[in-house]
Amino acid sequence: MALSPGTMRIAILASGLGAGGAEQVIAQLAHHWCRDGCEVEVIAFDRPEDPVFHRLPEAVRLHRLGGASGFAGIAGRVAALRRVITERRPQVIVSFLTKNNLIAALATVGTGTRLICAERNNPERQGTHPLWNLLLRLLYRRADAVVCQTEAVRRCFPAAVADRLVTIPNPVPPPDVARAASEVKRFCAVGRLTHQKGFDLLVAAFAEVAARRSDWQLDIWGEGPERAALERQIADLGLEGRVELRGLSPRPRAWVAETGIFVLSSRYEGFPNVLGEAMSAGLPVIAADCDFGPADMVENGRSGVLVENEAPAALGRAMVALADDPAARLIMGAAAAQAMARFRPERILRQWDQVVARVAAEVRRDAGRRAGRDEGAPLTGAGAKR
Template sequence: MLVPRQVDPPETPAKTRVLFTLVFLGSGGIERSVCNVLAGLNPGRFATKMFFHHRPHPKSQQDRIPQHTEVVWGTDAFVYHRKMLPRFFWRLIQEARQADVIVAGQEGRAALLACLAGKLLGKPVVGMIHFDWGAFSREQPRRQLWGLRLLYPRMRRIVACGHDSAKAFQALVPVRPEQLEVIPNFVDGDKVRVAGEAPLPDWAVPIYQKPVVIAVGRLENQKAFDVLIRSHSLLRASGLDHHLLILGEGSLQAELEALVKSLGVESSVFMPGFTPNPHALMRRAAAFALSSRFEGLPMVLLEALALGCPVVSTDCPSGPAELLEHGRHGVMVPMEDPKALADALGRIMDDEAYRQDLSQRAHRRSEELSADRALRAWESLLSTV
């Protein structure tokens, strides 16, 4: 009598263990872009972990990190001090031992420690580039540029957030062409639009009794909110009654508030700081303004397009021209030109048909920017690196 041979079930392929590193979980575009990648990776193929140098702040919206991603950190402190560096690094080494791939989620200290850990452990490191470093390096200490040139050529792969950012990076850092890959930033448009349907917070209801120009970003020189405030003052002087709402925190808060006061527009400019759900405010705005001096591939602009916000953006190095296709899907104006910015915003608020047309163009562009394509590229890279 023949006995049937036992056939072992096929083994389930082991998941690729990926450790993403960030300094902390802030509210900026870098953190949002990393969280979007984490949320989109197939949990059946990838075991993901997020390492922060600092404990996430209670206000940091940890719910943006998907539940299937484990979160660990190097210290319980919220504020960085150089004496903490060995502690961060030792904790990172412990976590990196268990990983197949280390992803430096941002430039600077996160990239430095990730690169050192990868070298010591023999693990491949993938670096992420979020800025146009040709412009950004002019605002940074020289050691930042030296760090780029020292660290990134030693990484296995480098992912730039856009084609313009990749070109600027290649002009500064000697990396091999096969090391550098462009995987554009992306957003989950459906999720952004659901958040946009939430009611306005109580404090914002009086602000929206008039047309609102909205801007979102860190209160730093890069974002050029000083130019935007000057354009708002010009519009108010021309007789266009409206409000300017700037969402974000940063080192220039007091300086920008002083500028508002000097221009006499205290009653029409609002800077409430961090806002948990900016999308509800963006969706109801008459126009979204991006006044930056440089960018990478700005997440907030992708979110504005998904919400159908009529967009006015400066034609700054890297990002906006790539996303808006040089003005096909929004209005582009020169940098450092409050009058041009005021004229573009004024036309949107004055002309309902024009505003609706820009809103429809924004929606169409958002549909063209596929998250699926970017996630397939990420999964392919992490599987083969």
Template sequence: MKILFFVSSLNAGGAERVASTLANAWGLRGDQVTLVPTFSGGGTAFYEIDSKVEVVWLAHRMRGSWLPKPLAKLAAMRKLVREKQPDVIVSFLTNVNVNVLLGLADMGVPIVVGERTNPAFSSSAGKVLQAMRRRLYPKAQVVTVQTQASIAAFQAMVPGMKQVAVVSNPLPQALDTVERLVRVEENRHCTLLAMGRMVPSKRFDVLIRVFANLAASYPEWTLVIRGDGPQRAALMQQVALLGMGERIRLPGKTSEPWAEMARAHAFAMTSEVEGFPNVLLEAMAMGLPAVTVDCPSGPREITADGRDAMLVPVGDEGALTAALSELMGDGVFRGVLGRRAAAAVRQRYQLAQVLQAWDEVFTAARGGQQQGAQA
């Protein structure tokens, strides 16, 4: 199959990592994959791209064009479709999806667009982009979302979509090579880990406050929050005001998140909203017992309704405190929960399972295109 895959960029990020993983997997199994970052400034690939995948930087195709930049981008995209003659076009992220549908929907190739957040709760798309999404998404043969919980609200927001399919993110295959360095049953020098961009929606301030209230009861535990962002200075000030500088660390972002997970004893996520939290999925795959809030969307599905991790209501600090207390106080429980989490998510989110789901989407998209052509 010839797949033309449009993405915003190949920088560090969740959507970019998933796009790279999928493109590599399709290329390695024999598909002809062209991966096209559309960011007009160009760039470089943060994640490794297999030699079997052709990368075409759209910015390079736009050089020398006399057209205004938006029209030059659409013209370059259309020329690529004529050159590659793909069997299917895939696009990730709302702004890219809108451009792909605007420029390519009339070219006779089935288009699959992917939302990488929960559209009902995400603020990443402004009013203009939302309006264009409502108008253009019905032109896609299939729209993919990452969780079942996203579908109903999204269909209400964007009526008329032909097909909406759930395709979860895959676990990176490289995760299989990372070994756990500690035993979760240990009860000395323990680390509770959290990760993410330091913005209000991650609610790290709540996690800091809850941990500070528990710190005296669990002197062997340290909280480490990995990440960076506009709220980092305020969070560091909060830690200082609580007198928790020795027990709560904010060392910045890391280029080796799995190594950090391998050294930790438990994981916590307190976000008020997520699209599909890769960090929670990967922590559980590493065998970390986890406490997560039941925010929209992803945690409930990833944890199998709270069977494979501790699931607490959003905004309930009492429930979060009780769950963390139970996890931090019982090494045997941590061991049981961590092993259960790893076995469950590695089975449900392995790459082979996700590729099969994409194959079903491609079959539906090509079938829908043929029916539309015959109508």
């Protein structure tokens, strides 16, 4: 179902426009809806000088609002977002990430703009403040739709919003970077350097690999607050020269060209984009069986290897086993690429169209009801005189 060209103005709300998975999906949606003839506005709580990692269409109107983070900045962000909504009057706003969803729920009150909230993570593991959690339970009821990435995430939501929940996995783009030759002996992990991503667990696992397989290296791509702690851990384990923190990838998926085996070590996820990208490129993958996402993407032993979550010893054993089996790497890589066909963007983005079209239809019905009430209302004042 294509949206009606020239009649739909859609706003998309993001924290920023960096290298994250949510930002990649936002860019794909922006391109898709612009191609369909919609007016697309992207609103971000970052600064105008911050880099944009995933290219946006030229037709997109971009609003970069800045603002302080946390509770101190929430009122300012709500006010800034409300000003944009009031000025631009989008029919629908699609908000990504939990805290932004709360801000959008507050900012849209009384504006007539419909709200679609996209939950991009495991809601049970994000450690938000108890007041946030209470507000979210109340304010998610204001959403016209809540998009979850997996059925498991969907089950985390209260029954009060069950009728608004929709499951749409992330679109996985086809490979645009040639994978490395199968004999490349480099493990690769990608993500923001945070506790969630479990890179400390991965470094601990690789210490066992390094002791047994002297020809394999580990690259970790990304930046974040855990960099200094990871550098200390690498030094303490004597892994300098074997583990490299590569920083941000110079362009999306550039790391594919240097990877022999992809590893996902996250403690929790929603639907890990980088795992899908690695599989789509035909890379053999090892993933922690965390809540949620990897088990929906990887068939253990066929299209990849799933290991116990937060278990460095098990992860290290799986890394050694796959490093020692080049035939299995080829077979699993081919199966991984086939498995990602069901997440091709042309299929997934049309599911988003259906949600937006349904919510937009409610806007039109409301407008029709208001017009009917106005036409049927008795005339008063000067207009009532004959």
